Amino acid sequence: MKTPLRDAAALAAGLLAPFLAALALLPWRTSLSPTNLALLLVVVVVAVSALGNRYAGALAALSAAAWFDFFHTQPYQTFHIRDRADIETAVLLLLVGLVVSQLAARARLLGTVAVTDATHLERLHTTTRRARVSASADEFVERVRGDLVDVLELKDCRFERGVPVGGPSRLEPDGGLAVPGWIWDVDRQGWPDGEIELPALAWGRDQGRFMLAPRDDARPPSLEARLVAVDLAVQAAAALAASPGDRTPA
Incomplete structure (x- = not known):
């Protein structure tokens, strides 16, 4: 079975969006605290989850944690973290990103189900009326x-x-x-x-x-x-x- 185009696009966004966001935040790397930078990346994770699916959200959380480490913790441009506080921030970014991505995807699914069920019910009612006319x-x-x-x-x-x-x-x-x-x-x-x-x-x-x-x-x-x-x-x-x-x- 082929992967639907929308799901493929969501996975691509989950991989690339955190990277682009982390790159865009480079000018503020020294003026913003690592915690604030991590929170901004969480926003990107939530956006990907809400527009895509839970798998894209999980991938976005992993990507956000990796690029936060690479671009915004010392030593820069490596996946090594020296400071214990930065390690804790990166781990929290990953965990919070995973949790909120699943919650956002679930909320989107529930909303879709509610709208779809109402549409199906209306279609059955319409079909019943058509049978009479x-x-x-x-x-x-x-x-x-x-x-x-x-x-x-x-x-x-x-x-x-x-x-x-x-x-x-x-x-x-x-x-x-x-x-x-x-x-x-x-x-x-x-x-x-x-x-x-x-x-x-x-x-x-x-x-x-x-x-x-x-x-x-x-x-x-x-x-x-x-x-x-x-x-x-x-x-x-x-x-x-x-x-x-x-x-x-x-």
Whole structure:
């Protein structure tokens, strides 16, 4: 699985931002105390963590401690520290940077989860309303297809009428992923290669399946997003089952 571009950029920032900040603080190396310099570097660590992720934050904390040692403790331009107070400041910078980076990343994650959950809930409500006003089941299924592309951040999605024949990987009702011949952890391993089948089931009857085509560089969707996708497929199947002209033969 490829590293998403945003995560790669966050890791690069975690490595480079403290270095650039420590370099920019050189003119004030003798006028500011080592403690104040360390606090300014902590601000950089927090910024990287808030905009990136916890791994980028941890890397930024390590980078900040290293460049604080290199540029702002004697002897300068070495990774050796002579003064005990400077050693304590460097260690505290590392520890505080690690702690605040994880807290900042967690706060950002919680905020993202809250916004995402509200978005998913609104999407389900909107889809339910659409089911009542759609001119035909096919029109509603097309709308659900577009919703699945958005929810799962797909490259493409298509709907196939009839009973699913199986074969490809399948998104299960519990949000898990069934991959023939494998025990698959989608949160850790991401999407498998090829298309993924999402059955459209209603009242125990197969109405067809959505074939999901993930983007090559996409990160795996959250469990909440996958469960929303399953609910959307159920609503599409219910619309087909409730339409006499669209019923699938038993």
